[in-house]
Amino acid sequence: MKYRSAFDIIGPVMIGPSSSHTAGAARIGRVARTLFEKQPKKALISLYGSFAKTYKGHGTDLALVAGLLDFDTFDERIPNSLEIAKQLGMEVIFQEETAVPEHPNTVKINLFDEYDHELELIGISIGGGSIEITELNSFKLKLSGERAILVLHNDRFGIISSVTSVLSKHKINIGHMEVSRKEKGNTALMVIEVDEKIEDHVIEEITGLENVTRVIRMVN
Template identity: 35%
Template structure:
């Protein structure tokens, strides 16, 4: 099972989103992978390393995948005029950017695979995602804070770390009070004393909901 963006709901999802081209899979999808990595990292990286596999490794330069994925990491929307200049903008901000064309098969078993490594002098994360068409992506693995996570639900999802069962209970009650429906709630384990849980949601959250829920735990990731 993998974490996938919201299922296709209209012909516009199949055609693809409004974006800076040329390809929804290689450009808009790459923006979405970069954005997911940004959400997980929750900080400003000083170093970005992108590992491309299979189709992405072969065509990333010609299809704009490089500037697209960096623009997602920088927080640009797919139709932002700055998207084509994202690599230069990152480097102007003092961020080291590297692209590696891997010659092996995708570690997450999809031809349009990017493994994103973000780091600074405080912490590092690794996110493995793939673009499956129309700007839609799957996040199949996340390595962060000692955790090795393979999300199981369709996006949107919340990954939340709780220090005590009471913190988790409070979070669950607030979800219910805010009428946020989580279809599944799965304990993903821990390499520390904290508890990591994944919540698969029915609908995307609003900005005020994300802010309110983030206040309930020091470590919450929304994708």
Template identity: 45%
Template sequence: MSERSSVFDMIGPVMIGPSSSHTAGVVRIGRVARKILKSTPKKAIITFYNSFARTYEGHGSNRAILGGLLDFHTDDERIKDALILAEQAGLEYHFKSVGNASTLHPNTVKIEMTADDGTEATVVGESRGGGVIRMRSVNGFDTNFTASSHTLIVYANDQMGSIAFISDVLSHDDCNIATMTVSRKGKNDLACLVFEMDSGIKQITLAYISELNWVRNVLYIPDIDQ
């Protein structure tokens, strides 16, 4: 006799329900968001778009995103209780849905977060199937990284030579750059540099980059599945 299974059953290391896009991918987006905020949010407004807007409750995406914000891995059995566990952790959350956003991927979620110390961050992520994600934007800048590699995000003044300089620093740390994305508010304004790398960065290197006088902020996200 076969056993009954729920939408939160696991296969291997990847959590799946009716669709891994609605569970495993969403958990990963939540975990990336938490790392960008650098803490568990105190408040979170979570907006599901398009396909997600119609199915997020039935497919468990609401539990999955909160599980990610609580830093649960995709195969963590606590995800099924994430609504209650989030409240117990002091996370005030609110879900919204937008069913017709034609410019966005069908499985898009936006998370607007506030930490205990008042720090705010907003991320937009896409769950693209099979647990694969793409972080479309961070704090209003286009980013387009997958979080499957070690990712460095540098907010810096838009000045000549900045990309080459950071690339050189990373090369001295034996970091091979796989992809790079650059977005900026405007010429000579704030820029966002995103480096996806095959290996991690030493803490001393992160500290050095952070102390550069033209760098505003540095975020580092290791491989999200580690």
């Protein structure tokens, strides 16, 4: 196995006993929070495989909620995240699922705000604190949680070229990109992981493109 950095060998700086069950879980929760773009009023957290069996002992429950509160993996408030969430008025419900997932460390998170707007996300913790988001509101994708943008758009000719042209103009290199759609000609989701920081004016330029309906920026 090849390692890209020392991080891949020693794992992340973190609070908790397990990089996959705590650090990875915290990162999944934080990605969900970022994509929801606000603190949820309610979180329904469904745990699968190893997560379902060991989440209390390994602090996976604490880590997931900490991520939803926008705490980083090394935040000293993680052990108290459930109580903090309660104090902030965030309802948290855990469900242990019996279905066999493709990956043992799998979680599905459903977030709701006060108007019952919902986000559904499925994530896996692949070890060493690394994660992958594999589904977002029924869109299949592969998102590592690193520096990236998600572009929700109408499925029309030329939109992918328009977005990548903006990134090229600003000398932003694409490390990974994929597009998912539910059906031809309907809504599609573009996931673009990049090497450079994407400034606000670039986000605004992409948001202003024809047929782009929403842009979400993620940073590592």
